[in-house]
Structure formats: structure tokens, C-alpha cells
Amino acid sequence: MLLNIVFLGVGVAIAYRAVILCRRFQALNEGLYPQPLRITDADIQQAKRALDSFESVSFRTQDGLTLRAWYRPSLTGAAVIFLHGKSNNRHVLLEEAAAVARQGLGVFLYDSRASGDSDGQFHSWGYLEQLDLVAALDYLMTRSDVDPDRVGVHGFSVGANTALLVGVKDDRIKALVLSGACPSLAHYLKHISSRPRFLMEWLLLRKYHKAGVPVEQIDLTACIADFSPRPLLMVRGTGNITVPVTLVQELYEAACQPKELFVIKGADHNDYVAVGGAPYLSKVASFFEFHLSSPSIKDSGF
Numbered sequence: 001m002l003l004n005i006v007f008l009g010v011g012v013a014i015a016y017r018a019v020i021l022c023r024r025f026q027a028l029n030e031g032l033y034p035q036p037l038r039i040t041d042a043d044i045q046q047a048k049r050a051l052d053s054f055e056s057v058s059f060r061t062q063d064g065l066t067l068r069a070w071y072r073p074s075l076t077g078a079a080v081i082f083l084h085g086k087s088n089n090r091h092v093l094l095e096e097a098a099a100v101a102r103q104g105l106g107v108f109l110y111d112s113r114a115s116g117d118s119d120g121q122f123h124s125w126g127y128l129e130q131l132d133l134v135a136a137l138d139y140l141m142t143r144s145d146v147d148p149d150r151v152g153v154h155g156f157s158v159g160a161n162t163a164l165l166v167g168v169k170d171d172r173i174k175a176l177v178l179s180g181a182c183p184s185l186a187h188y189l190k191h192i193s194s195r196p197r198f199l200m201e202w203l204l205l206r207k208y209h210k211a212g213v214p215v216e217q218i219d220l221t222a223c224i225a226d227f228s229p230r231p232l233l234m235v236r237g238t239g240n241i242t243v244p245v246t247l248v249q250e251l252y253e254a255a256c257q258p259k260e261l262f263v264i265k266g267a268d269h270n271d272y273v274a275v276g277g278a279p280y281l282s283k284v285a286s287f288f289e290f291h292l293s294s295p296s297i298k299d300s301g302f
Helices: 002-032 041-051 090-101 129-141 158-167 185-192 197-211 220-227 245-254 272-291 295-299
Strands: 055-060 066-072 079-083 106-110 151-156 173-179 232-237 259-264
Touching: 041 066, 041 090, 055 129, 066 090, 066 129, 079 090, 079 129, 079 158, 090 106, 090 151, 090 272, 106 129, 129 151, 129 158, 151 158, 151 272, 158 173, 158 220, 173 272, 185 197, 220 245, 232 245, 232 272, 259 272
Parallel strands: 079 106, 079 151, 151 173, 173 232, 232 259
Antiparallel strands: 055 066, 066 106
16 A cells, blocks of 8 residues: 555656656747747837837848847947847837937847747747848948947847857947846756756757757857957846856856946846846946947047
8 A cells, every 4th residue: 555655656756747847848949939029019109208219120131031120320320239038029128228329329129030020930049140130230231320330239138149149250249238148058058957957958958959059059158258359248137047147257257358247236137127227227328338439539538
């Protein structure tokens, strides 16, 4: 009788773990093939209030996708591109963009592939999304209000992957903000692996490679030093569960000068604005305003 109870308990435990693993894999599958978070009328109205005025634009990537965006023209010649994270859209960085726009800089917020109102079904954690950012840069180069030598990028979370992977190869990006960045996709998959951790991590790596995501190439630590000597600002929170503080610190230490680290006490991965408030927004805006200013203005000390 006792033995039967033990076997029953073991069976229930195994079944419970199997359900947990199944749900985790389902969530990860949705991460690779997400349901786009569409732009709503409320998002558009909020954008109108925050940016005062903007243009709704679209542009094409090299592999044939059409991406949708908002663009607030530049009054100074400088412009900043904003890249959102996984399972989100351009609206998530609206407050940061508005703070930059108030300094007269142009702001360009677009929906990455398989996100928002843009084309695509597959999310590759910053790998294919490099084509999106290159196309966005190409678009800004056609704008008469933009000085090609005064363009910056702000990448959040997975958007930070894309921003840096392109930034180290494309010198059109003159200043870079990475917020909520993780050292590598491999680090992140290890972090989210549940027990049995070794098996789960192996299964995740196999799944991602099979889906066409080259995990080993999405490695920010390996390339972040190559962004130097252009200026870099990294933003992290002290309460970050999604991306542990130690991992963000490792990434920052791998970067070369000139670099800055802005820490928001108590902030988790998705509440930089709510917790960081005006000091955070001011830091982002002033960073781009200074580093994308014309040489004459920068030399004068303003």
C-alpha cells in the first residue's frame, strides 16, 4: 500500500514537471513566432500628445518586409532611432522619444519585424532584425532634415541586441543607448532555464538553432568594445529579474571608453520610466543632445 502511494506521488510529480516544461516551451515558441501587439487608436492619440506632431511612414527591408513607423522631423539636423524589445511595439519607447524630441532632435520609432503593425512572423532575437535597423538608417539618410553624421540609436532589451550588432559594423550610428541589455542570448537562455537546468538549457539551444537563430552570434559581450570610440550609455535597474544585474554589469565592463552607466534604483526590466522618471528621461535626452550636436556647439561647451 505504501509503495503504491510512493509510486503515485512520483507519477504526479513527473506529470506536474512535464506540464511546466510544456508550458515553458509553448511560451518560447510564442517568443519565436509572436502574436504581434498591434498599434491601437489609444497608442496613436498618446503619440500625438507626446510628440505634438509626427509622420506615419513605412519602409522596406532588404529581405522584402514592410515596416511601419512614426517619425518626428528634426529641428537640429540630429535624429535618434528607437528599437523596442520582444513582444512589443514602437509605443513602448514613446516617453524616451518624446524627451529627445523636446530637445529638437528628430525621433524615429518603428515596429520591428513580426511586431506591431510591421510585416513578418519570425522573431530572431536581434539577428534578422539587423536588416530592420539598416533599412531604418537607410530611410533616415534620405531625409533632408537629417544630417547623416548625427544619427543615434536607443535599443531596449532585445532591441539592444539589434542596436549593438549593427552599431559595431555601421559607423552611421554615432551614439548609442542600450537599456535592459543582456550580455548574450546564450546567457539569457541559461538564466530562464528551469529544472533540470542542464537539460532545459540544451533543449532551448537546440530549439533556437533549429528555428534558425544563431545563438552564438547574438553575443554583445564579444563585440561591445568595437563600438568605441563612439559614445555609449547603458541603463539598468537594480531590481531587474528578467536580466540579472550581474550580467548587465559584466556587459558594461566589457565596453571601452567613452561609456556611461545610468542606474535606476528599484527598477525592473519594464518600468524604467515609471521608476526612473524625469532623471532617467533627462539623462537619455541630454546624452543624445550632446553627442549628436554639431561640432561647433560641442566645442563651445554647450
